[in-house]
Amino acid sequence: MKKILFAITVTLAFMACDPVDLPKKDSKALDAVTYEALAQLGKDRADVEKTLTSLGFIPVEVEYTYTSVPDPSPCKFANAPAFRKDVLPRDFSVQQYVYGIKLTDTHIKDADLAQMIQSAVAKGNTCITLNAEFINAQLFYTSASFYLPITPKVNYAYAGVSDEMYKQLEKKDSVQWLGDTRVAEETTNFTDHAKFSSSIISAQAIQAEEKAYCMDFSYYLMWNYPDEETQSAILEEGFKSPFVYGWCVISSGSAINE
Numbered sequence: 170m171k172k173i174l175f176a177i178t179v180t181l182a183f184m185a186c187d188p189v190d191l192p193k194k195d196s197k198a199l200d201a202v203t204y205e206a207l208a209q210l211g212k213d214r215a216d217v218e219k220t221l222t223s224l225g226f227i228p229v230e231v232e233y234t235y236t237s238v239p240d241p242s243p244c245k246f247a248n249a250p251a252f253r254k255d256v257l258p259r260d261f262s263v264q265q266y267v268y269g270i271k272l273t274d275t276h277i278k279d280a281d282l283a284q285m286i287q288s289a290v291a292k293g294n295t296c297i298t299l300n301a302e303f304i305n306a307q308l309f310y311t312s313a314s315f316y317l318p319i320t321p322k323v324n325y326a327y328a329g330v331s332d333e334m335y336k337q338l339e340k341k342d343s344v345q346w347l348g349d350t351r352v353a354e355e356t357t358n359f360t361d362h363a364k365f366s367s368s369i370i371s372a373q374a375i376q377a378e379e380k381a382y383c384m385d386f387s388y389y390l391m392w393n394y395p396d397e398e399t400q401s402a403i404l405e406e407g408f409k410s411p412f413v414y415g416w417c418v419i420s421s422g423s424a425i426n427e
Contacts, residue, residue, distance in 0.1 A: 191295060194225065195294075196326070197224055198225060198269070199295070199315060199326060199330060200330065201224050202299050202311065202313035202315070203390070204334040204336075204337060206311050206313075206419050207334065207337050207388070209308050209311075210309060210385075210419065211307050211308065211309070212308050213306055213307060214306045215306075217303075221301075224268070225269075226267070227267050227268070227270075227275065228264055228265070229265050229266065229267050229275045229276070230265065231265050231277050231278075232277065232278045234278065234280065249378065250389050260305050260306075261303070262302070263300060264303075265299065266298070267282070267296070267297070267298050267299075268296065268297040269289055269294050269295050269297060270282075270286065270289055270296055271289075287410075288409065289316075290316050290409075290410060291318075293318045294318070295316065295317050295318070297314065297316070298314045299311060299312070299313045300313075308421075309421040310419065311418070312416075313416070313417045313418075314414070314415070314416050315415045315417075316413070316414055317412060317414075317415070318412060318413070319395075319400075319412060321373075324369050324372060324375065324392075325370060327369055327390075327392040327415060328366045328367075328369045331362075331366055331390060332362075334390065338383055343382070345381065345382045345383075346380070347359070347360065347379065347380055348360075348362065348365040348377065348379035348380075349378060349379075350369065350375055350377045351375070351377075352374070352376075353396070362379075365379065372394075373394065374396035374397070375392070375394050376394075377391070377393075378392070379391075385422075386419065386422065387422065388420070389416075389418040390415075390416075391417075393415070394413045
């Protein structure tokens with residue numbers, strides 16, 4: 170009996186530590202724009218940029234012409250934050266960053282950026298784009314998109330990030346958290362984060378999103394591992410390969426703008 174219990178314990182421990190199919194540097198980059206970004210809120214711009222560039226993020230200027238970027242629109246998800254509508258103060262500034270893309274110029278058109286992301290992910294690379302917003306040169310808001318190749322354990326990346334963000338939330342007061350998943354057209358709502366995380370690890374094709382608030386910060390996290398039908402549609406639309414898409418929005422204060 171003891172041997173059986175020991176075997177179960179080892180198996181569960183292995184599952185909990187099961188490595189994500191990402192290079193270590195990519196995992197660090199993903200951590201930096203998700204749960205580690207919570208600790209960066211309120212930090213000076215110079216310190217934030219130093220941290221990001223040390224991980225391989227490149228400051229860029231993206232020229233937007235409303236070209237479709239290579240991802241499903243976050244606004245298709247019921248709880249996704251809408252575009253920001255704030256009247257921002259004069260001391261507001263923003264910096265854009267990219268990760269996982271080789272650049273010859275830091276001034277990029279959005280159509281070119283979309284092609285670069287498609288090519289990089291098709292080669293098995295992880296790409297991240299980040300908008301970091303500052304007031305009085307201190308970080309108060311981030312919006313990060315991440316693009317990952319489809320691999321058997323890629324959902325562990327989302328579950329790991331989600332778990333770490335929730336740990337930070339639990340330390341705060343006035344906490345609210347809600348999550349939901351959609352698998353094979355069936356939507357499940359969650360108020361228990363552990364069950365939410367477990368459902369993601371046990372799935373393959375899945376859409377997931379969660380929204381959280383506390384007195385100090387708020388965040389929205391989304392994940393889309395496309396099913397076979399959607400993967401085929403992605404290829405038919407001219408993309409070089411199907412991919413997993415995620416989005417993370419973090420804000421100082423108790424609510425993300427809607």
